[in-house]
Amino acid sequence: MNSTLLNSFIQLFKLNWLATKRESGKEIKTASTILRGLSLVFFFALAILWSVIVFKQIRAGELNLHEGAKIVALALGPMLAYDFLIRISLPSYILEELPVLFTLPLEKRHVILFKLFYHGVGPLVIMWVVLITPILGSLNYFNVGILGYVHAFLIMLLVFTINKQVIVLAKNYFSKHKVVTTTSVILYFLVVFLPLILYKFDAVSQAYGSILVPLNHYWPTYLILLLLLGVTLSLTYQLLRNFKIDSLGDDGSDNSFQFNSLTKSERWSKMGQLGQQIRLDLLFLLRTKKMRALLLVILFFTALPIYTILSNPEERVLSSLNFPYVYSAIMFYMTYVQYESISMEFYFTQRNHMVTLLKSKYIITTIATIPLLIAGIVCFLYRGFDLWGLIALYSYIPGLISLFGLSMYIFNSIGINPEAKTKVNKSFSGIIFLFILVAAVSVPLINWIISLIVGQPYYENLTIIILNLGVVLLSPLWLKLIAKSMNNRKYKNLEGIRNSLN
């Protein structure tokens, strides 16, 4: 083939630039871009402020380097875990367009290298790196001066790029190489996340073996990280090299998970229209591979509160368990919304049935996240801690989070390529970010405001429970309002689907 690597890169870059520029679902994209920009500026300012405080304290001798490293672990651990979990539910675009590009007169190697290059970093990686660099840089400053900030940037760029590569690999390898992928992901978690979690909880805060101490020995760190990146990239290269079109799609030909007892059972029909809808939703959840994977993720989330409570029972539940409780429900809704557009049931259903559809999703999400509450109660029986705080936190799931989550259906102007079944239109990531930002930021914010107003933890928990109970009791009303808004936007949303699919 005549085309050089540079020519192929230029051609493919032009294509990708046009693809991004011409994405559909503009209004959602604009809203999420603005929100993302604002939150980035806010958190960046916060990160700088934090790093200045740490810097001053270390310089004044009020804080030693180990304690400083603990602060970095406090920020880095959740960032890595959050990044990892966001990517589980986000569609991975690396396989997109491969069939068409592989039949064109372009060298496969060029296409693959471009894909690796183009999908290597991404805005999410940049966001994390920008947020963590000031604080790690301040710490590094005491080792190597101003160069410490450069090291912080480069090392974090490598760490988050590897994080992204691992999840891209895991998502694409999982269907074929389940054992290898699961083992690798567990090993990765043990190596990267466990030391950070342990560091955060003081268990090894003084130990030399923590991940943050070697980070200050720059050249060995670069060597290890580059090696890891090389391994992940070469595995992804092989994955793309061996890509075949029949590996696209969800369950497709996999009929091993049919759950026929659900279809045969009579009890659903006895429950009327709602029962029938719940049965359909359950079948959808259990017969769709990605949704089954999500149920596993919920179980993983369940492990987090158990671990947190057992390692630090005196910690306030409302602040320490925000992440697993809030995010598991968010993930459930955003994956649900993602798939709704493919079923098209919202568009072909009768108006009065729309509320039943929403109610079914509301009930299933609430029930699916109950293991989180049970896990917390079991820990309470074992160790004893702030049970009311736990209930208050859980109340957000049927309460405000569901209100936010189901409201996302109003802006269901997203599309899924019907040929590939599982591929989601790129505009969809806009709605995800919008949802994550609104829900993930608002819950701690509400907690904080309530604590400022109420003061005492007991009343704080009670206020949150009453607030969310109010939302639950008012659910018939807001579900109707959401259904009404959906109907009002019906044609706009359908145009969105047309624009993204045709």
Place this chain on the structure above:
Amino acid sequence: MLEINNITKSYNKKEVLNIPSLKIDKGELIGIVGNNGAGKSTLFRLMLDLIAPDTGEIGSKGLLVNKSEDWKTYTGSYVDNTFLLGYLTPTEYLDFLGSLGNMTKEEISARVDRFKNYLGTDNLEGKKYIRNLSSGNQQKVGIVGALFNQPEFVILDEPFNFLDPTAQENTKKLLAKIHSDTETTILVSSHNLEHLLTICTRVILLENGVVIKDVKGDAAVYQEEIMSYFLKDMEDNSEE
């Protein structure tokens, strides 16, 4: 031009294709026919190295398609609308294909002019992205895309789908003309026997992944050999 040896492909332990041997010579215009699920698209996808065979190999000009990529320089194909770049306008798409074929702007423009009547001025001069075109117009863009770089070998999967009667007739004429003028090897699958049997130099009938008939001749021969098969099939079904 193309040689298939001992190709088999199964999904869920069900064999969907089994072709012990098939040879396609340069300059042939071959029609692949068969009922739904006969294995036509699977065969095309194997030829384009989009899926991997369970056994066997496919060679294009003596080189295996899954080992060498040389076939891409002389093969044009259109499988379905997912193989189009929906965010480009038809003109941009053809420009892109021309640039991959190292054509100059003037050459691309001259080549576009050649397909102007077939594609229609609206498609070429409009600002609509391919994803916003009707299915029929997308189909036309895909067919032109496959033929644009004047490939020696063309693979078209169901090219008459979604096309209006005029466009179907034009597509038939276009393929016949390209075949007679340039001796391009063309492989077309279709359910539209009326169109296919009048232009093909050879017709292959696939059923349940197996080649049942491989006929060379003219419309009269095909009428007897191929049409009679489907008529008999229809009669059998109506009796059941």
